[in-house]
Amino acid sequence: MPDEPRFDDLIHAPQRLRICAIASAATHVEFGELQRRLEISKSALSKQLSQLVDAGYLSEERITRGGRPRVRLSMTDVGRHAYLTHLAALREIINAPEAGMQPAAQTSTG
Template identity: 70%
Template sequence: MARHSGVTEAGFDPLIHAPHRLRICAIAHAATHVEFGELQERLGVSKSALSKHIAQLVERGYLQEEHLTRGGRSRLRVSLTEPGRRAYRGHTAALKEIIEAVE
């Protein structure tokens, strides 16, 4: 399949496909936004590992970050951008196609 911008025509996206990034996108897709701490707890990864995954998704334009201060503490929350939502939906559709083709 032809590639453009890291996404194949079928919608399979190698950036999203990595397990932790796929889970980040799934969690963010189900919510308006999600806090860094919640993602870290749900994924069971270190702060540095999660930061790297988030940075890759932000760099591609799939996630946006928002820094907040609540209770005197700085917090980071992320949300999927519209291109991120399209890429996630395309990727999950491509995965379903792969599974259905084998069944």
Template identity: 60%
Template sequence: MPEASFNPLIHAPIRLRICAMLSKAAGIEFSEIQSRLDISKSALSKHLTQLHEASYVDEESVVRLGRARQWLSLTPAGRSAYEAHLAALREIVDSAEA
């Protein structure tokens, strides 16, 4: 289990949901994340830019069916930060229940 560390960047609801989705897959296409979150392209791009600048998310352009698509995945640093944030949230919940 990672050492607990609350992460304000990841904690924002949309970014937390992005990290949660990416933690369960090798990668997810931009449009799939947008559809699941039901937000605009520009809003999703803003959140992804913040995660990318922190080196938490890797972006790769791939061509599929003749169209360029953006493929997103958590970096090892992003996975570690997400898991540490989850551990911090668990500590908060567990201390409230004690």
């Protein structure tokens, strides 16, 4: 369980948030699978992954499968912690009562 909620700007970008969600649900995920699921170009995905790898949130491993080189990505402990605390921060935002908000006045037409 995360320590305390912490909003993470790096993770929050839509594609990186989706990458973290996919990576957190698996032991590892291949580059091609991420590209297929996110429906983005190789260059766009590479850019997003580089930021997560540089931050230490993902690790990458080069493997050969079926005689073809592949890149396999895994979420690090640091990345998993950052992702979980970010999710907790989002839950706080979503679940926070709207302080001082009054219900919208209902109008009737008669």
